[in-house]
Amino acid sequence: MSISALLKVYLLMTVVFFVIDVVWIAVVANKFFQAKIGFMLRPDVQWVPAVIFYLLFVSAVLVFAVIPGVERGSLARAVVSGAFLGLVCYATYDLTNLALTKGFPTIVAVVDMTWGALIAATIAATGYSAAGWISASAS
Numbered sequence: 664m665s666i667s668a669l670l671k672v673y674l675l676m677t678v679v680f681f682v683i684d685v686v687w688i689a690v691v692a693n694k695f696f697q698a699k700i701g702f703m704l705r706p707d708v709q710w711v712p713a714v715i716f717y718l719l720f721v722s723a724v725l726v727f728a729v730i731p732g733v734e735r736g737s738l739a740r741a742v743v744s745g746a747f748l749g750l751v752c753y754a755t756y757d758l759t760n761l762a763l764t765k766g767f768p769t770i771v772a773v774v775d776m777t778w779g780a781l782i783a784a785t786i787a788a789t790g791y792s793a794a795g796w797i798s799a800s801a802s
Contacts, residue, residue: 664733668797672729676790677721683782684717692778699771703764724748724783729790741791742784749783750776 664672696704724745732741757772 664730664794664798665801668794668801669725671797672790672793673721673725675793676725676729676786677717679789680721680782680786681717683785687778687782692774695774696771699768702766720752720783721786723752724787725790728783728787729794732787732791733794738788738791741787745787746780746784749779749781752783753779 727748728741728745731744732738753776754772757775760767761769761772
């Protein structure tokens with residue numbers, strides 16, 4: 664895949680991730696997190712670290728899930744690799760909190776790690792599909 668194609672795939676994955684994650688947070692997770700860990704939440708979102716996480720996370724899914732899936736011609740490879748990467752990334756935060764933060768609920772860790780796996784699998788599938796469309800349109 665060319666650099667131009669990779670950038671297009673990356674941008675699409677980033678937009679899809681952002682939209683789905685914002686909907687998840689606004690509709691589902693906000694009430695859940697407020698109820699479970701509201702005492703830990705900031706009243707104002709710090710956008711710089713959030714944007715840095717989004718950009719890094721999507722980059723990792725592209726590099727470690729989408730590209731290997733495309734190279735093997737396997738959507739399943741991209742999705743499974745993406746899900747595993749999402750699980751590991753979100754587990755880094757959640758399991759560290761379980762280990763070090765007093766009162767961090769196990770259910771929050773389980774829900775958040777599940778979400779990490781699902782959202783990463785989704786954007787991996789998006790990236791894999793976009794790579795196919797871009798390659799087909801370039802031909």
